[in-house]
Amino acid sequence: xxxxxxxxxxxxxxxxxxxxxxxxxxxxxxxxxxxxxxxxxxxxxxxxxxxxxxxxxxxxxxxxxxxxxxxxxxxxxxxxxxxxxxxxxxxxxxxxxxxxxxxxxxxxxxxxxxxxxxxxxxxxxxxxxxxxxxxxxxxxxxxxxxxxxxxxxxxxxxxxxxxxxxxxxxxxxxxxxxxxxxxxxxxxxxxxxxxxxxxxxxxxxxxxxxxxxxxxxxxxxxxxxxxxxxxxxxxxxxxxxxxxxxxxxxxxxxxxxxxxxxxxxxxxxxxxxxxxxxxxxxxxxxxxxxxxxxxxxxxxxxxxxxxxxxxxxxxxxxxxxxxxxxxxxxxxxxxxxxxxxxxxxxxxxxxxxxxxxxxxxxxxxxxx
Ligand code: IMP
Ligand code: MG
Numbered sequence: 398x399x400x401x402x403x404x405x406x407x408x409x410x411x412x413x414x415x416x417x418x419x420x421x422x423x424x425x426x427x428x429x430x431x432x433x434x435x436x437x438x439x440x441x442x443x444x445x446x447x448x449x450x451x452x453x454x455x456x457x458x459x460x461x462x463x464x465x466x467x468x469x470x471x472x473x474x475x476x477x478x479x480x481x482x483x484x485x486x487x488x489x490x491x492x493x494x495x496x497x498x499x500x501x502x503x504x505x506x507x508x509x510x511x512x513x514x515x516x517x518x519x520x521x522x523x524x525x526x527x528x529x530x531x532x533x534x535x536x537x538x539x540x541x542x543x544x545x546x547x548x549x550x551x552x553x554x555x556x557x558x559x560x561x562x563x564x565x566x567x568x569x570x571x572x573x574x575x576x577x578x579x580x581x582x583x584x585x586x587x588x589x590x591x592x593x594x595x596x597x598x599x600x601x602x603x604x605x606x607x608x609x610x611x612x613x614x615x616x617x618x619x620x621x622x623x624x625x626x627x628x629x630x631x632x633x634x635x636x637x638x639x640x641x642x643x644x645x646x647x648x649x650x651x652x653x654x655x656x657x658x659x660x661x662x663x664x665x666x667x668x669x670x671x672x673x674x675x676x677x678x679x680x681x682x683x684x685x686x687x688x689x690x691x692x693x694x695x696x697x698x699x700x701x702x703x704x705x706x707x708x709x710x711x712x713x714x715x716x717x718x719x720x721x722x723x724x725x726x727x728x729x730x731x732x733x734x735x736x737x738x739x740x741x742x743x744x745x746x747x748x749x750x751x752x753x754x755x756x757x758x759x760x761x762x763x764x765x
Pocket of ligand 2: 440441442443444498684
């Protein structure tokens with residue numbers, strides 16, 4: 398995550414993906430304009446990086462020039478396009494390729510394209526690195542598009558937020574701050590299941606229990622379930638990538654969720670990294686790791702008590718219980734460290750009445 402002025406941005410498109418997209422656009426330009434001696438016109442300021450990369454890849458005679466006008470202040474378009482400067486070339490009969498960093502409403506490109514035709518260009522082509530189809534209000538066809546992106550504000554690779562961010566070599570998108578994504582932890586017997594249920598209702602979150610997700614996918618023989626089962630049947634661990642793909646599918650099933658409670662994942666630092674990547678790709682992040690803290694002796698007593706009625710074999714034996722608790726702390730210690738480093742670890746006292754514990758959890762969550 399990065400901060401520019403008052404806003405936070407999360408990684409969106411990596412440098413190598415941008416290079417690949419520019420390769421593709423340039424291939425098209427080379428194919429279609431080899432004998433046209435095109436004039437490339439970059440729209441300043443945002444297009445400078447894109448222009449440089451495109452013209453470096455153009456293998457035939459061409460000219461390069463720039464024009465300038467801007468319609469943007471902050472992250473909202475002002476809907477007024479300012480005056481055009483820098484158009485000095487003789488344009489009659491020429492093939493012109495306008496190079497834009499981004500086309501949003503299309504106001505800028507519509508005006509420029511009209512001006513170029515008025516000045517007698519025989520052919521006006523438009524190439525843009527980024528295009529927001531949902532925001533576009535014009536009819537003009539865009540000939541070459543690097544990426545179609547959702548209607549979100551982005552920075553980097555020439556694009557700015559109030560002057561900053563143009564030098565970033567990858568593209569970031571504005572972080573959507575309104576989601577609450579919790580990684581919920583608690584030792585066996587801490588009441589994690591109960592609290593997850595309550596929090597889910599109270600904050601309108603989607604509870605993703607990795608165990609449930611696995612069982613669901615395997616039972617319904619989804620592609621990922623079948624893949625996971627093939628490892629399980631061989632007695633192997635399911636690779637993180639398969640698990641994360643299943644979680645990704647769960648997240649995608651809930652596009653309007655106010656947030657998620659992750660339960661049973663991550664278990665390792667590598668998994669924590671994957672989860673962070675997954676959420677980043679959705680413009681959000683883990684808000685907090687919340688761990689219920691309950692004294693070992695209390696847990697042992699609770700589980701032994703539960704064992705009397707639950708019939709669960711692993712609740713009946715004190716040695717087994719103590720070992721489960723130990724495994725929990727061994728696993729959790731790593732993640733506690735991981736999230737502590739990011740100031741995202743919150744231990745919550747898990748002893749008391751259900752409502753009291755919910756109250757403590759809520760006061761932590763409300764501060765996120
Ligand atoms: P349009 O006239 O609405 O198509 O806006 C085009 C101009 O708005 C671009 O050249 C950029 O300067 C600016 N712009 C549009 N969307 C973004 C964005 O997501 N980030 C940064 N600048 C943007
Ligand atoms: Mg621009």
